[in-house]
Amino acid sequence: MVKVTLDNVSKFFGKVKAVVDLNLEVRDGEFVALLGPSGCGKTTTLLMIAGIYKPTKGRILFDEVDVTDLPPKDRNIGMVFQSYALYPHMTVYDNIAFPLKLKKVPKHEIDKKVKEVAKLLQIDNLLNRKPAQLSGGQQQRVALGRALVKEPDVLLLDEPLSNLDAKLRVMMRAEIKRLQKELKITTIYVTHDQVEAMSMADRIAVMRAGRLQQYAEPEVLYNKPINLFVAGFIGNPPMNFIEGSIKEENGEYYFESEGLKLKLSKDLGELVASKSTDVVLGIRPEHIRVITSGEVDNAIDATVYVIEPLGRDLVINVKVDNTLLKILSTPGLKLEPGQKVKLVFPEEKIHFFDKYTEKAII
Amino acid sequence: MSRLSREELARRKMHARIRTIIKYVIVIVVAVIPLIPVWVMFLWLLAQSFSAKVTFGVIPQVFTLENWKFLWAPFKMGLKEYPNIWPITMNTLFLALGVAALEVLISSMAGYALSRMNFPGRIGLMQFIIALHAFPSVILLIALFIILNKMGLYGKGYMTLLGIIIIKAGLEIPMASWIIKGFFDAIPWDLEWAALVDGCTRWRVWRSVILPLVLPGIGAISIFAFLSGWAEFLLVYTYVVGEEYYTLPVLIYYLIGELKFVNWGMLAAVGLFFTIPTLIFFSTTQKLLLRIYVGGVKR
Structure with missing residues (x-):
C-alpha cells in the first residue's frame, strides 16, 4: 500500500x-x-x-x-x-x-x-x-x-x-x-x-x-x-440560495432580498458586513422550520408551491416572492399548495457567501 | 374518434394488401430479375461441363466426365503439355495464400496504427491511402516491370510469383488497412487502457486483447486478399515467362485464345473448377463478410 x-x-x-x-x-x-x-x-x-x-x-x-x-x-x-x-x-x-x-x-x-x-x-x-x-x-x-x-x-x-x-x-x-x-x-x-x-x-x-x-x-x-x-x-436536495444584501439600520443588521427581510444578530451582521455587503445566503433544506399558524419573531412569509412526499421525508417547495426554496421535513405536516406559511431560518445554520468571489464568508 | 364504418375498414384493408403486393413486385424487379442472367451462366457452365452435347445451350444431353479429364490426365495448351491441372492450381494457391498472408500481416498492424496512434501526418496519410486506390495496376505495369527486373525477380519462376505477391499485396494493403482500421476504431479505449493497467505493453495489448477482437475483420480481409490473388490475371500474364508457372486465370485465357479452336466443354469445366474456392469461401464465411459493413465488437 x-x-x-x-x-x-x-x-x-x-x-x-x-x-x-x-x-x-x-x-x-x-x-x-x-x-x-x-x-x-x-x-x-x-x-x-x-x-x-x-x-x-x-x-x-x-x-x-x-x-x-x-x-x-x-x-x-x-x-x-x-x-x-x-x-x-x-x-x-x-x-x-x-x-x-x-x-x-x-x-x-x-x-x-x-x-x-x-x-x-x-x-x-x-x-x-x-x-x-x-x-x-x-x-x-x-x-x-x-x-x-x-x-x-x-x-x-x-x-x-x-x-x-x-x-x-x-x-x-x-x-x-x-x-x-x-x-x-x-x-x-x-x-x-x-x-x-x-x-x-x-x-x-x-x-x-x-x-x-x-x-x-x-x-x-x-x-x-x-x-x-x-x-x-453537496447535499440532496441541494442547499437553498438567496441573493441579497446586508443592510444596517439603527445599529441593527438585516439580510434583505426581494420579499424578504431577515434580522441578523449583531455579531453575525458585523462579521458578514465587514467582508461584503452583496452576499448569497445559503441554508440547507433540512434546517428551515415551517410554521403553519401563530406569530413568530423574525419569520419569513412564504407560499406553498408543490409538495413531494418521499415516504420517509417530505420535500416542501415554497415560494418566497419569486425565489423557490426546498424544505426537507418529516411527513405528517398537512399542507396544501397555495397555503401561506412562515419560515424560520435558525441563525447558526445559515451560510453566507460573497456574491462576486463566491467564497464562503461564514 | 369516430368508429370506422364496415366499408371504410374493408377499403383500408384492401389498400394495405395492395401496398404489400406492390412492395414484393418492386423487390422482384430490382433484386431477382437482374440475377437471372447470372444464374443462367452458371447453369450453362454446369450443363456444358458434364455433358457431351447440349440443346438450347442449357439442356444437357449425354452425361460425360470427358471435360473434367484435366483433373487426372495430361492436357495440352498450345505447344505445352501439362501432366494435369494440379501444378497450375498449386501456383495459383501459392500466389493467393502469399497475398493473403502478407496483406493480413501488414494491414492489421497498419490499421491499428492508423486507428490508435497519434503521429504527425496521420490524417494526410489516410487521405493519401484513398487516393492511392484510384490507380489501377495497368498504368503501373511498366514501372513495376522495371522494378521487378532490377530486383532480379523477372522471369525467375517462383521468384517472379513472389514478386507478384509483393506487388499485389502492396496494391491492396492500403484499402485493407482502411477496412481493418474501422474494426479497430470500434474497440473502446477503455479495453486497451484496462490491458495496459493489467500489465501489458502496447505490443502485448495489440496481440492479446485487440487482435482477437478484430478477428472478423481479419477474416474478411484475408478472404478478399485470397480471392484477389486467386483471380489475378494481368500481373501474371505480363510478368511470368515460363508456362509451368502460369496460374489458373492465365490458363483459362489461353484456353480461349489459342489456336482459334475452343473446347467449350473443357473451358466450362475449368471455369467451374476455378470458382470452387470462391464458392467454398462465400458459403462458409457469409456471416463474417456481412459483418464487414456492420463492423465492430459485440459488447
Whole structure:
C-alpha cells in the first residue's frame, strides 16, 4: 500500500485545460473520492495516476517515488472502468487471471488466487462464462476481481456503479466500502454522485473545471463548504440560495432580498458586513422550520408551491416572492399548495457567501 | 374518434394488401430479375461441363466426365503439355495464400496504427491511402516491370510469383488497412487502457486483447486478399515467362485464345473448377463478410 501524491499536476489537451495545478495527497490505505460534474477533469486525473495520460506539468509520487514517467504496467495499480472493460473474448476466469499471467505467476498459484478473489466477490459460479453472458452487476464484480487479484498498491475506480440499477448500486456501495476497509488498499474513486462520495469516502476532493475546490472529510464539506459551488454540489436536495444584501439600520443588521427581510444578530451582521455587503445566503433544506399558524419573531412569509412526499421525508417547495426554496421535513405536516406559511431560518445554520468571489464568508 | 364504418375498414384493408403486393413486385424487379442472367451462366457452365452435347445451350444431353479429364490426365495448351491441372492450381494457391498472408500481416498492424496512434501526418496519410486506390495496376505495369527486373525477380519462376505477391499485396494493403482500421476504431479505449493497467505493453495489448477482437475483420480481409490473388490475371500474364508457372486465370485465357479452336466443354469445366474456392469461401464465411459493413465488437 502506498501514499499517492499529486504535485502541481496539470493536463492540457491542446487548448483545453482538463486539469490545472492539482495538489492532492492520498494517505496510505485511505479511500478518497474525486467528485465533480462531468467534464471537471476527475477521470483525466485518474488516468494520469494510472499512467495512461502523462501530465503536461507536475509530478505524481507513489510514497516518495516519482512515477510520472513510468508506464502503467510498472505502477502496480488495479483499475475498474465505468464500462468495466472486460475482455469479451475471454472467460471470467481468464479475465481475472490475465494480470497474473502477465506477471508470469506460476499456474497453480494463479488458479488459487483467482478462486480466492472469485469467492470473495461471490462470482465463483460464473468463472466459465463469457462477459456477454453476465448481468451488469456480475460484470462489475468481475472487473473488481480483475483489479484486486494482483494485489495492487493503489485501486482506481472510475464511476464503477453508474451502470447499475439503483438498488444494486446501494448494495455495491456498502460492499466496495467494506472490501476497501478489509483489504486496506489506497483507493481513489471517481464519481459525479455526491451521495456515493459522501457515503463511501474518507475524504472527498471536489473538482470543477479542472480545479480542486475543496478537499476534506464528508462532514466538513457538508457543514463548512468553502464556496458556493461546493455548497450547491453537496447535499440532496441541494442547499437553498438567496441573493441579497446586508443592510444596517439603527445599529441593527438585516439580510434583505426581494420579499424578504431577515434580522441578523449583531455579531453575525458585523462579521458578514465587514467582508461584503452583496452576499448569497445559503441554508440547507433540512434546517428551515415551517410554521403553519401563530406569530413568530423574525419569520419569513412564504407560499406553498408543490409538495413531494418521499415516504420517509417530505420535500416542501415554497415560494418566497419569486425565489423557490426546498424544505426537507418529516411527513405528517398537512399542507396544501397555495397555503401561506412562515419560515424560520435558525441563525447558526445559515451560510453566507460573497456574491462576486463566491467564497464562503461564514 | 369516430368508429370506422364496415366499408371504410374493408377499403383500408384492401389498400394495405395492395401496398404489400406492390412492395414484393418492386423487390422482384430490382433484386431477382437482374440475377437471372447470372444464374443462367452458371447453369450453362454446369450443363456444358458434364455433358457431351447440349440443346438450347442449357439442356444437357449425354452425361460425360470427358471435360473434367484435366483433373487426372495430361492436357495440352498450345505447344505445352501439362501432366494435369494440379501444378497450375498449386501456383495459383501459392500466389493467393502469399497475398493473403502478407496483406493480413501488414494491414492489421497498419490499421491499428492508423486507428490508435497519434503521429504527425496521420490524417494526410489516410487521405493519401484513398487516393492511392484510384490507380489501377495497368498504368503501373511498366514501372513495376522495371522494378521487378532490377530486383532480379523477372522471369525467375517462383521468384517472379513472389514478386507478384509483393506487388499485389502492396496494391491492396492500403484499402485493407482502411477496412481493418474501422474494426479497430470500434474497440473502446477503455479495453486497451484496462490491458495496459493489467500489465501489458502496447505490443502485448495489440496481440492479446485487440487482435482477437478484430478477428472478423481479419477474416474478411484475408478472404478478399485470397480471392484477389486467386483471380489475378494481368500481373501474371505480363510478368511470368515460363508456362509451368502460369496460374489458373492465365490458363483459362489461353484456353480461349489459342489456336482459334475452343473446347467449350473443357473451358466450362475449368471455369467451374476455378470458382470452387470462391464458392467454398462465400458459403462458409457469409456471416463474417456481412459483418464487414456492420463492423465492430459485440459488447
